[in-house]
Each structure stands twice: as C-alpha cells, then as structure tokens.
Amino acid sequence: MTDITIRPIEQKDNAKVAEMIRYVLIEQGVPKVGTAYEDIALDQLFETYQKDRAEYFVFLEGDEILGSAGIAPLENGESTICELQKMYFHPKVRGRGLGQQMMQVCLNFAKKHHFNECYIETLVSMEPAQKLYKKSGFDYIEERLGDTGHYSCKVFMKKKLV
Structure with missing residues (x-):
C-alpha cells in the first residue's frame, strides 16, 4: 500500500485539486450552477484559504491528490461557526474510512x-x-446558515464542537 498523507494545500496543488473536485462533481451528476463547480475559488484554493482560522487540506496517496476538504469561518455567519467546505474524494479511494480521517483533521x-x-x-x-x-456527529437542520452561494444545496447539517 502506498503512503497516505493529509497535509495543508500548497500553491502547486491548485490545478490538481480543482481538476479532482470537478471530476468528482461531474461523476456525481452535480449541477454546474449553484454549487462548488462554479466557485471562482476552486482554481485558487491555496490563496482562498490564506486567512485567519481557515485551512484547506489535501489527501494524497503517494504523490496523487485524491481528496480534499477545508474549514473556514462561515461567510456572513456567527464568528463561532465554521463551515466544512469542498470535501471531495476520488472514487478510487472511497469506502476505505479515509473520509473519516479527513473529517477528524478538519474538526480538530x-x-x-x-x-x-x-x-x-x-x-x-x-x-x-x-x-x-x-x-x-452532524445533525440535520431546517435552515441554511450564512451565505455560501450554493443555492442548489438543499441539505443543511450542523455539529457542536464543544
């Protein structure tokens, strides 16, 4: 088995991460509007997460980026609420418990x-x-929080961290 690494995104990762996310979104049949697919930030994730209390992580198997996820303050939300953002995994690594590992890194x-x-x-x-x-540990909630711009997303969930 090749080495598995989860680390913060580097600028050199931008194109590969954007390519992987778009691949997953198309594979999942996700609308191209009102979702992460059309986010301007998708092509510059390293730069997007260069702000306080934000980080974007990549999952590598060997040197291939096969998953990613970010944490950042919720846009136009309370300062105590963060958003788990753009968590996607390539089909070839799903079902191995790696999403749980990435989730733990983000929540920590x-x-x-x-x-x-x-x-x-x-x-x-x-x-x-x-x-x-x-x-x-996330539970469904009735209403959208903050202003993510992802109007095609209709499922909202929240988890207490303390």
Whole structure:
C-alpha cells in the first residue's frame, strides 16, 4: 500500500485539486450552477484559504491528490461557526474510512481555532456524504446558515464542537 498523507494545500496543488473536485462533481451528476463547480475559488484554493482560522487540506496517496476538504469561518455567519467546505474524494479511494480521517483533521483544526459549531451544506443526492456527516456527529437542520452561494444545496447539517 502506498503512503497516505493529509497535509495543508500548497500553491502547486491548485490545478490538481480543482481538476479532482470537478471530476468528482461531474461523476456525481452535480449541477454546474449553484454549487462548488462554479466557485471562482476552486482554481485558487491555496490563496482562498490564506486567512485567519481557515485551512484547506489535501489527501494524497503517494504523490496523487485524491481528496480534499477545508474549514473556514462561515461567510456572513456567527464568528463561532465554521463551515466544512469542498470535501471531495476520488472514487478510487472511497469506502476505505479515509473520509473519516479527513473529517477528524478538519474538526480538530476547527476546535483548535475556537469554533463552537461546524456547518455543512450538501446535495440531496449525496447520500454517502450525508452518512459520513451523520457518523461524525452532524445533525440535520431546517435552515441554511450564512451565505455560501450554493443555492442548489438543499441539505443543511450542523455539529457542536464543544
């Protein structure tokens, strides 16, 4: 088995991460509007996460980027709430418990940076992702929080971190 690494994104990773995320979104049949697919930040994730209390992590198997996820303050939300953002895994690494590892890295970062709650939005069709979020302690909530711009996402979840 090749080495598995989770580390903060580096500038040199931008193109590979954007390519992997778009591949996963297309593979999942995600709308190209109202989702991460059209985010301007997708092509410059390293730069996007160069702000306080934010980090974007990449998952590598060997030297190939096969997953990623970020934590950042929720846009136009309470300062104590972070958002788990752009968590995607290539099909060839799914079902191996690696999403749980990435989730733990992200939530540990959130706790270390004094967030009390973590929010996430996803699509109704992304049932395996919702299963991971539930397993990680997220609960469904009725209303959208903050201003993510992802109007096609209709599933909202939140987890207490303290």
